[in-house]
Amino acid sequence: MARVPYLRREDADEANKPLYDRLEAERKVPTANIFLALAGAPEQLDGFLTYANALRAADLSPRLRELAILTVGHATRSAYEVAHHQSHGLKAGLTEEQLSAVGDFESSDLFDATEKAVMRLAKESTLHVAVSEETWRAAADHLTDRQMVELSLSIAWYNSGVRIMGLLDIDLEDNYPDPFANS
DSSP states (O other): OOOOOOOOOOGGGGGHHHHHHHHHSSSSSEEEEEEHTTTSSSHHHHHHHHHHHHTTTTSSOOOHHHHHHHHHHHHHTTTHHHHHHHHHHHHHHHHHHHHHHHHGGGOOSSOHHHHHHHHHHHHHHHHSSSSHHHHHHHHHSOOOOOHHHHHHHHHHHHHHHHHHHHHHHHOOOOSSSOOTTTT
């Protein structure tokens, strides 16, 4: 049970109704619980959406971004993050088999050297904050400086997201299966 109320359009005052229009235009419908919880701080939610949209408009490939996000979700065991980003991963070209292997990417032959380097960077940063020069270099050898900055921002952003979800105890919606239910 979430620690704050999920505020729906009918709960909002007239001044905040445009925020729900934005959510419905830019995100999945019905509106995800994370956004309904953050609607309790409408100005911050608006900024949250703007920043998240900027990350999606980056030069970094959506496939690599989603692999990094899913790795953050697996490293933190955030069922909410993983469940929500599996569909994004599929849209970015990942297979169901790859989605199932993200948690054990190191021993999988389903990912190429670039993908594993990105995932290693995401995992190490998530678990230890600082990353080794070796881990950084392995990813940087495949990406431009701009892409490395964008990747760093994505990894950090989604680390903040999983922590917000954990702090607020955001419920996974019924239409999303818990990816860790059998583990």
